[in-house]
Amino acid sequence: MNxxxxxxxxxxxIGAFTYLSISGFFIMIKDILRDLFIILNTDNxxxxxxxxxxxxxxxxxxxxxxxxxxxxxxxxxxxxxxxIFITLFIGFFVIQILQFLYSYFGTDYVIENxxxxxxxxxxxxxxxxxxxxxxxxxxxxxxxMFGIIILIxxxxxxxxxxx
Numbered sequence: 001m002n003x004x005x006x007x008x009x010x011x012x013x014i015g016a017f018t019y020l021s022i023s024g025f026f027i028m029i030k031d032i033l034r035d036l037f038i039i040l041n042t043d044n045x046x047x048x049x050x051x052x053x054x055x056x057x058x059x060x061x062x063x064x065x066x067x068x069x070x071x072x073x074x075x076x077x078x079x080x081x082x083x084i085f086i087t088l089f090i091g092f093f094v095i096q097i098l099q100f101l102y103s104y105f106g107t108d109y110v111i112e113n114x115x116x117x118x119x120x121x122x123x124x125x126x127x128x129x130x131x132x133x134x135x136x137x138x139x140x141x142x143x144x145m146f147g148i149i150i151l152i153x154x155x156x157x158x159x160x161x162x163x
Contacts, residue, residue, distance in 0.1 A: 006082075007081055010081035010082055010084075010085040011081055013085045013088070013089065014070070014081065014084050014085050014088060015150075017085070017088035017089055017091070017092045018066055018067070018070070018088055019063075019146060020092050021088055021091050021092045021095055022059065022062055022063055022066060023059070023142070024092065024095045024096060024099060025062075025095050026055050026058060026059045026062070027099065028095065028098060028099040028102055029055060029058070030051055030052075030055045031099075031102060031103065031106070031107060032102065032106065033050070033051045033054060033055070034047060034051050034121075035106060035107060035110040037050065037051065038110055038114050038117050038118055038121055039110060039113075039114055039117075041117060044120065044121050044124035044125075045124070047121060048124075048125070048131055048135075052134070052135060052138050056138050056141065056142060059142050059145070060142070060145045060149075063145065063146050063149050064149050067149050067150055067153045068153060070084070070153075071153045071154075
């Protein structure tokens with residue numbers, strides 16, 4: 001019974017840290033893209049929409065591949081829950097440290113060297129308050145895509161294992 005509880009906790013942790021790791025990584029990439037577009041003096045609307053759409057697409061593809069990899073391990077009975085959980089747990093904290101370092105050094109660089117364009121971009125976001133709504137809506141769509149990917153993967157694994 002204790003082994004079953006341990007496996008269940010590991011599986012829940014795997015799901016949580018898979019999502020948190022992927023999401024955290026793409027939050028950092030979103031900041032990097034935004035800052036890159038600011039440095040390149042890209043139009044504010046183009047910066048916003050390109051960043052949002054690219055991150056959504058990359059998040060969806062990465063989530064699909066990660067879930068597919070996890071389900072493939074389940075199908076082949078090579079699923080070592082404790083090892084995967086620890087790897088994802090450590091990976092999550094590495095990503096958080098990288099996020100902090102980028103925001104501290106990368107965004108700080110942009111603010112110091114491209115302050116006018118940086119302020120212009122955030123002024124544009126304030127003037128167009130619906131962009132915050134659209135950004136939130138895209139964030140909700142990421143949750144939906146992640147759930148759909150899991151449901152599709154679960155159905156595929158169930159059909160493979162039980163047929």
